[in-house]
Amino acid sequence: MNGTLRRLGGRDVVDGGAAVAVALLVGYAIVDPPGPSPSWPAWSAWPVAAVLSLPVALRRHRPWAMLVWACAAAVAATVAGAVAAGAIWLTFVPAVLVLYQVATTVSAVRSATAAAACASAATAAILVFYDRVLPGLAPAATPSEMPPYWPVEIGVTCVLLAVAWAVGAVVRWKRDTTARLVHHLAEAAVADERRRIARELHDVIGHSMSLIAVKATVANHVADARPQEVRAALAVIEQTSRSTLAEIHRVLGLLRSDGDLREAPLPVPGMADLPGLAVHARSAGVEVELTVREEGVPPAGVALSVYRIVQQALTNVVTHTGPTRCAVTVDVDGRAAAIEVVDDGPRHGRPPRADHAGHGGHAGPGGHGGHGLIGMRERARMYGGTFSAGPRPEGGFRVAARLPYDPDGTPA
Template identity: 35%
Template sequence: MPTLLRPVLADVLLAILLTALTVATAIGQPAAVSPWALLLAVLSVAPVALRQIAPVLTMLLIIAAVGVASLFGYGDLPSGGIGLLVAMFSVATLRSRRVAAVMFAATVALLALVYLTERDDLVWSQIAQAALIIAGAWVLGEGTRRWARRTEKLAADAERAVSEERVRIARELHDILAHHMSVISLQAGLAEYVLEADQPTARKAIGTVADTGREAMLEMRRLLDVLRVDRDEEPDLRPQPGLEMLDELIARTRTAGPAVTVVVGGPARPLPPGPDLCAYRMVQESLTNVLKHAGPGGAQVALEYGPHTLTIRVTDDGPVVRGYTEGHGIRGMRERAALYGGVLTAGPRPAGGFAVSLRLPLDDR
């Protein structure tokens, strides 16, 4: 059964139940009930079947039935006003507060009319009591509407969080695979090239491939542990990489060919996990691009620790870049930097090569 039909079917069943009880109550009264009175009694509850499709129309039909029954002197309806309560609740839940206020005022006016036509001495306390009961249905419906909106907002926030997490995981996978596979590819090519002429170099390159592959698997496992549904195994709780692992990253890049130098300015200090990972991934992605595009030229990684910011600049001495188009890696670094209030710029250098600069705010509180 379609999901949208279930609430409507429930309303139809509720209307049938209320109608059957109303008819049974009317027939069970000592005095005979006229067909018109019975019809109006049915119309005071049967429209409940349409309460979610047309709540205002439902309430107007019930108000009309109760009003006509009062004008023709049929006395109290067997339904006891349950239809009005359900209709008021439905209008408050599904329509605006202004519409609910109008329907509430119309209902209170109807109740006053009923007391005026059925009783010689008007008792205002009875009207006030009835109005409070209707107001209770209104307040309950308003609370239900607010709860439904809050639930929808929470669901939208959860969906957005899942989407953002997917993007983050995709970015992590890109950073891990792009860097390590670039190193592996270059070292494997070097080993193949010098396998017969220079076996020590080939052996060292093959060792680098093995080490890089193991590190890639380790980082992949750490990332996939977050997604693991089966919790029988203990997850890898080792911290994500950060600038403390920068020396290893530089050493691994050097083994692939480029001469990388590191310059640190200002007193180095630890960063929070998020910005620390952001800084590491920026250097990792930049050095990956050096391996891919800069050739055998040198590269420099400069870190400047300021009072309130950390600036990282990665440059290389590659050839002049023409027709530069920003790729997914640069966009991913920029998005990651924006998460922590940072700014990333990247582009070709006029004299040749490429430069990537990241400026991260440091919160020393």
């Protein structure tokens, strides 16, 4: 019994109740009509009302079939004289309710065609009733305040059908618009997530490959003279490549998934991972002095941006400056995160590498070149912050960013 009720569902129960209410209304109107009583037996009012109202209970399952049933039954009952003279429009109320359901499920053109067909059939049936059936009925025992009048019957019926179609069409339009909006928002969310993953890939690969390239260069130059240093460089390359491949596999696994990317979020590095960046840079020959001051815990998004900005800045130092001294300062005061990465420039007066303005590198005084600087500037702009990058007068290069935020984690 409980399984049957669950299968019926709440909407079926509501439709069944509506069908019973309409049947009672139509049956009572036939038994006590405002005009002459029909020539049919009084008991027939209730079976007729049940047949007319049954489509209301089944309209969600077979809307088109139920509309044909409701309209055909109302036309047949009207032409046969089994309806309430003066209230024939009640006979078409089930068709009105089913038409609303049709209008919410099919295109406006198709539902409008159905509404016009119902209105035409109802008009013809009412005219036949008043022309052939009504004159043969016995006059009402008492005069009615609403005597039978065919223009009123036709007008009320057509208005009800038009209103049902209009409301149903509007409901369908709103549903379609909402569905398109939800789909668009879902696609935008997935696209944003994929762009975020692309940025993560750029930062991870850029940092790791720079370190591997530096160590491989060192190993190649000292392979014969200092084999111990070669083994140390190869150990760093092995460790870095393994960790990088593991993270790339996780990211690519998300990109290949067909489901919601948010169901399997990418591990998010943060402030606690900054010492690891310093260790990697030191293994590449850069003397890193890391200073982190935290007066409050920054939100995860801010912490990730801080980590990526420091990572990219150190990658630029390793790739384009070479062995040098670098000071990294991160200051979080609960309202903003300030980052400063300053290097002393190439040692022994060695000029920067030839690819100095290349991919993600130090792009000259303006600091506008390279994907790395663009990515850092984008992360700062995302929080309404500031970013600057350029050479220092005394030598070296400076990267500075400030990311303001509200205590709840939203951009300030």
